[in-house]
Amino acid sequence: MNRLLPLAFLFMLSLPAAYANPSGSDFQQLVQSAEQTNDPKLQTQLGIAYEDGVGTSIDLQLAKKWYEKAAIQDFADAQYNLGLLHYSGKGTEQDYPLAKSWFEKAAQQGHANAQYNLGFMYDSGSGVPQNYQTAKMWYEQAALQGQVKAQNNLASLYFAGEGVAQDYQMAKLWFEKAAEQGHPRAQSNLATLYLDGLGVKQDYAQAKLWFEKAAAQNFRQAQYELGIIYEFGLGVPANASQAKLWHEKAAVQGHAKAQNNLATLYYTGEGVAQDYATAKLWYEQAARQGNPKAQYNLALMYDKGRGMPKNPAQAKLWYGKAADQGHPKAQNNLAYFYSQDGASEEDLQWAKTLYEKSAEQGDKEATYNLGLMYYQGKGVVKDLQQAKKWFHFACEKGNQSGCVKFNNLSK
Structure with missing residues (x-):
């Protein structure tokens, strides 16, 4: 299984259930209360209102101002949200070190999303070496609190053996925890463990079950x-x-391997009427994404x-990209x-190099063609x-043909 990297950063506001979305006169009351009481929870709620434009127009500068008032009182939700503003550059200049500082303050108070975000920063090298x-440490703290993305990414570290000894069983444990919470990437990763028999007994039925759960969430x-x-x-x-159906669902979402496989079904006429034009269309989409x-x-x-x-010109062009x-x-x-x-001699030398590269990978045609160059003295002595x-x-x-030539030269 290719490790599925944590692709999404938690650009979300921390909005505890105790907070309400203010509107109209409620918003004016919130402003007055936040100013008079210096209550960090109210200040954070006001910051969220300004950031999301709830009960008022969006004003990121004011959102930042109110988050800061709450954050300096060690209110973790405000520290987290302020970290997000600095990380994304919303309402302020993008500043990874400052984002990290605020995430750390919140994380040290047990804020699970801040812990996850710190883990992500260290995992991906975003603004930090x-x-x-360190990524594993923060992911683990968040994962133990049930933070689903942290569980998936912690499992990924165990799978890849990055920051920790490779351990497929631990990968399975954390993928499973995230999968049971409905995380599609974790469901797909868990399915792959069952498909390949990594950390678990190979079980195609379980693999199919978890792939289906993730696929139902449109996870390509x-x-x-x-497919x-x-x-x-x-x-x-x-x-x-059925292969065509599932490859097509992934292909329309831009999955290059699925696009190639769907094209091949159209090319061969398997599961669908043979259609070279449609095959070419899907091959082109995958090829432009760099699929060899x-x-x-x-x-x-x-x-x-x-x-x-x-x-021939287009054939040579695309052979070259794949080569x-x-x-x-x-x-x-x-x-x-x-x-x-x-x-030319230069072209023949390049042909020899290409045949050698292909032959080293076991291609029987290239192996024969390389023999033919030596047999004919073409580009070589x-x-x-x-x-x-x-x-x-x-x-x-x-x-x-190689057998014939070999037998003739062995006489």
């Missing part, structure tokens, strides 16, 4: 994973139509002229473009021993 151990990673479960029949009968498989598949469509006239990311088949196919008759070696490797990988 990245320090997973879980939707993609359900994989149905595409490959993991604990369920393979069902291309989609870049290769799009290049292949241009190369072979699937649903469009052949376009740059280490896609072995793209490296092999791009090398072929550079090794055509009439190629002709060397039948080297050719024989590469043909032998290709043959072992199942390339029949």
